[in-house]
Amino acid sequence: MLETAFTRLVGCSVPIQLAGMGSINGPELTAAVSEAGAFGQITFAGTLPKDAEARMNRIEELTSKPFGVNLIMPFFDPAILRMVIPRARVVDFFWGEPDVRLIDQVHAGGALASWQVGSIREAINAEKAGCDFIIAQGIEAGGHIRGRLSLLPLLSAVLDAVSVPVLAAGGIGTARSVAAVLFAGAAGARVGTRFIAAEESNAHPEYVRALIAARAEDAVETTRFEVDCPMCPSQHRVLRSALEAAEALPDRPLGEIDISGERYPIARFQGTVVSKQVEGRIDAMACYAGQSVGGVRRVQSAGEIVAELAGGAEALLARLAVAQVAP
Secondary structure: OOOOOHHHHHHHOOEEEEOOOHHHHHHOOOOOHOOOEEEEEEOOOOOHHHHHHHHHHHHHOOOOOOEEEEHHHHOHHHHHHHHHHHOOEEEEEEEOOOOOOOOOOOOOOOOOOEEOOOOOHHHHHHOOOOOOOOEEEEEOOOEEEEEOOOOHHHHHHOOOOOOOEEEEEOOOOHHHHHHHHHOOOOOEEEOOHHHHOOOOOOOOHHHHHHHHHHOHHHEEEEOOOOOHHHHHHEEEEEHHHHHHHHHHHHOOOEEEEEOOOEEEEEEEEEEOOEEEEEEEEEHHHHOOOOHHHHHHOOOOOOHHHHHHHHHHHHHHHHHHHHHHHHO
């Protein structure tokens, strides 16, 4: 068993947390990750409160195990926060300075609070604000990147600077990388890109196929997918093929997205997550991917992914422990 301070704190059995990935994190993926023993999360960003409540209801139909809710601060909705606090084990925040008032509100409702950070200063402020644990995000991550340090230098510095459990995020998608961050002192790993290709994921099938075809070096940093993006200007990591395809096209809508029965156009270089609700030139949209994309080789169930990552990491750490005590 890979018991850590994180698993004991949140009540899961595997020190792996599903990263926040917008509408990719539907109730089915969230519940499947938790059912597999890891810690599932659903993201609410630009979500109507009634839709958020329906998704929470669906998660609770699918699992009785603990899960978290990921809230992105530029999309923050106080009504959604009030609704999820009594129901989620963790309320997880990203993109913004840690806010003690929000942390206090979460704690008052009986949930745990976490904040994903991109710098040592943010990590220190998150602990001061009362966060129960912190996620250190390196620049290897897919999607929007908060800081400018790669994962291991950031993780090492954050572990030295705070006393609460720290999870590692960015470029983690294999058993070897999970084992590496645990051995370095992390209490868990936050994994995103690998779960985009889960059977339960809400990612568009063309997006998934592009991930499977990609290598680690095909996940590139850019600032281009900034249209209608409340988190921009920012660095974000996408597939090279998507960036090149968008650059080659004329400046006109690439497709549409269905949101609660209404259809909206998707502009060229718009940062819309490429979910199953999207139609059009999928290959030229914001196909977010971390440097762990090389570990995405096929579609698997979330349970299979969790078992592969956790079982492989446990075996590697056991072998390392034996090697350390061998004469």
